[in-house]
Amino acid sequence: MTEPALQTPGFPRIDSVGLDGLLVRFGETLMEPANRAALAFKAEVERECPEGVEECSTSLVSCFVRFDPLAVNPTDLTARLARLVSARDWYDAALPEGRRFLSIPTVYGTELAPQLDEAAQAAGMSAAEAIQSLSSARVRVTAIGFAPGQPYLGTLPEAWDIPRQTALTPQVPVGALVVAIRQLVLFSVTTPTGWRHVGQTAVRLFQPESDRPFLLRPGDEVQFPSVTRERFETLRGDPLGGLTQEALP
Incomplete structure (x- = not known):
């Protein structure tokens, strides 16, 4: 941003x-x-x-x-x-104190995130270029909403000012990374969506058993580095889905 x-x-x-x-x-x-x-x-x-x-x-x-x-x-x-x-x-103004930078491993494409090619075409990129662009973007949690702990993240480069779909995808899973209008959304629940499903993470954003049930907070910065399908499968057993974090100054 x-x-x-x-x-x-x-x-x-x-x-x-x-x-x-x-x-x-x-x-x-x-x-x-x-x-x-x-x-x-x-x-x-x-x-x-x-x-x-x-x-x-x-x-x-x-x-x-x-x-x-x-x-x-x-x-x-x-x-x-x-x-x-x-x-x-x-x-x-300076952004509030207490913000963090979080890295969330993401598998792009495959049958887990089947709309990568479609989104890349809408952005005027090849699939490989889209993965490079999305995985290298460092975005801010601009708001939490729609579902418990669900972040809106932005803003992406102008090429990603792509529209929502005209019809809904009936269901995407928890941890789905979707894209539209220069923003990413990371889903905390299974839900229908009009945004294109381009990546899949193993992270749990909503943890009701925790003292802090929402993993992300407005103002945090996030990156979604690309990992292989094989690496992603190993992260499914990690309670944090491979997430790492550090405090921002």
Whole structure:
């Protein structure tokens, strides 16, 4: 994600969501600066811990703040958040501390990920070029959503601005790596999808028995190095699926 810092006219802005929510929006569509801003702003809200705030979470380009309307006046909280928004350039803010770089071994193609050739053709690449591009990309967890612990990761090079399919694939397995619109999604559950299935991992993203059931967190950086089918089969017995990680500065 190397796009320059860029503010979109009309953003940032604060919108009400129901009776107990405020949405601080930094853009209309996914851009690196807007995602950076959402992550940094969430960390700052959690650090300041304004009275009445019960929860913060981020989507691709926004920060949702849930509050107790009996504990704080929504108008007062909106004003406080507005002051925080204007206090600095969030589009150029440092990313939060505690982020990690994770490497997740991935087998590309084969019958395990049967849409690699189709996705490569849509991106104007050979299968070998697609594997090289996807396996060398270092992407950020921009958001967690849709299913427990499921990450959206981006952004990929422009060649990967390929559309979703017009029809759904009936089912992809846990650990499926899929691609569309310059993003990757790594599935934590078995599910239908309109994204093309290009890789398969042995990692478990959702571990409900753990104190931290979600393996990945927004702001983490991830790479999906290519491994052979034989190597992948050995990783099926590894509780971490061959994953390695290190702290980011």
